[in-house]
Amino acid sequence: MAANTEPIYTGTPKVQSCTPVLVSAGTDGAGFVVSGGTVTHYIAFTAGSNGSYIKEARIKAATTNGTTAVSATSIRFYISTVASGAVSGADTHFITEVAIPAFTPAAATASPDFIVPLNFALESGKYLLCNTGVVAAANTFYKVTVFGGDY
Numbered sequence: 001m002a003a004n005t006e007p008i009y010t011g012t013p014k015v016q017s018c019t020p021v022l023v024s025a026g027t028d029g030a031g032f033v034v035s036g037g038t039v040t041h042y043i044a045f046t047a048g049s050n051g052s053y054i055k056e057a058r059i060k061a062a063t064t065n066g067t068t069a070v071s072a073t074s075i076r077f078y079i080s081t082v083a084s085g086a087v088s089g090a091d092t093h094f095i096t097e098v099a100i101p102a103f104t105p106a107a108a109t110a111s112p113d114f115i116v117p118l119n120f121a122l123e124s125g126k127y128l129l130c131n132t133g134v135v136a137a138a139n140t141f142y143k144v145t146v147f148g149g150d151y
Helices: none
Strands: 012-018 031-033 042-046 052-063 073-080 085-087 092-100 113-122 127-132 140-150
Touching (some): 031 127, 042 052, 042 140, 052 092, 052 127, 073 113, 073 140, 092 113, 113 127, 113 140
Antiparallel strands (some): 012 042, 031 085, 042 127, 052 113, 052 140, 073 092, 073 127
């Protein structure tokens, strides 16, 4: 039986996140997810058993000490059928990226928010992956949080 068909709405809200820390120089989809080799792609969202809808991703650059300058980078997004091990351009497809500028945090200054509108359905068995173009400086990281829902 199809879930939520007239019109199609998600049945269960879903928020997932990842923290990409290691770099992937290319945008061809090649690298490793979770295990095997040096991890270059991180699972940001996993489609549910009936598929999912992904509304947006929000990216925050952060520090563990509140004072370290955060490096500029790009955060890239891919759709893949692979959740662990080697990925290639045959199973992992580059869909978009966003540039994150460098900034220096201060006690009275909020870190910038970056919102990436995605607005697409992700079929069951697929994953939204992300990676970064530059290794984060010591004591800094990028948090990618994806908002959507399962059908």
